Amino acid sequence: MDLKISIPEPLLFNPLKHYLPFIRSFIINRTISISDPGLKELTRELKHIGTCVMDIYTGELAQESIFSEVLEFLENNMLKVKETYKKWAGTDFNDFKIISLSDTSQWTLKYHDNETRYVHIFPARSSPYSFRIKANTLKSAILYIIIFGKDYVSDDDLNAARALTGLSPVKEVADAEAVMEMIEILRE
Numbered sequence: 369m370d371l372k373i374s375i376p377e378p379l380l381f382n383p384l385k386h387y388l389p390f391i392r393s394f395i396i397n398r399t400i401s402i403s404d405p406g407l408k409e410l411t412r413e414l415k416h417i418g419t420c421v422m423d424i425y426t427g428e429l430a431q432e433s434i435f436s437e438v439l440e441f442l443e444n445n446m447l448k449v450k451e452t453y454k455k456w457a458g459t460d461f462n463d464f465k466i467i468s469l470s471d472t473s474q475w476t477l478k479y480h481d482n483e484t485r486y487v488h489i490f491p492a493r494s495s496p497y498s499f500r501i502k503a504n505t506l507k508s509a510i511l512y513i514i515i516f517g518k519d520y521v522s523d524d525d526l527n528a529a530r531a532l533t534g535l536s537p538v539k540e541v542a543d544a545e546a547v548m549e550m551i552e553i554l555r556e
Contacts, residue, residue, distance in 0.1 A: 377484045384413070387424070391554065421500055427473050438469075453479065454486065457479040473495050508529055
């Protein structure tokens with residue numbers, strides 16, 4: 369899978385946060401050690417995941433199909449012009465619209481204040497073919513697999529991976545279990 373994807377305007381989409389096949393390819397294409405100078409760039413890339421919860425799409429639609437269907441929706445509903453889209457989607461923090469795609473997955477469309485990328489898309493909460501996860505859990509799992517990659521996840525290795533992005537050590541079993549579950553999902 370090409371990691372340099374082309375996202376058509378006016379869409380804004382972060383596949384590292386919202387598209388499981390992309391996340392898996394991102395991991396497969398990277399193997400570095402904890403002392404590798406490239407680690408700084410990797411942790412910088414992971415900062416784009418943010419710190420909140422997110423929904424990750426796991427369905428069969430290729431990214432290009434998702435983009436095409438969203439653009440078709442915008443075209444069919446005369447929402448491709450920025451001002452028209454802005455009025456339809458709303459501009460408040462809590463304003464958004466949800467649409468369904470051909471596989472029944474639901475996608476959130478929000479207004480993003482940008483001249484060329486004003487249609488922010490991501491999987492809707494509780495959408496078919498998606499799951500919700502904390503950003504720090506995803507970052508921890510990605511770093512663990514890329515740097516350590518061992519089948520047996522030790523607390524020391526997991527906490528070493530978390531420390532690379534400034535996360536505190538995992539103290540609660542539930543948090544460690546969530547990261548280990550995410551590691552397994554990413555390895556499938």
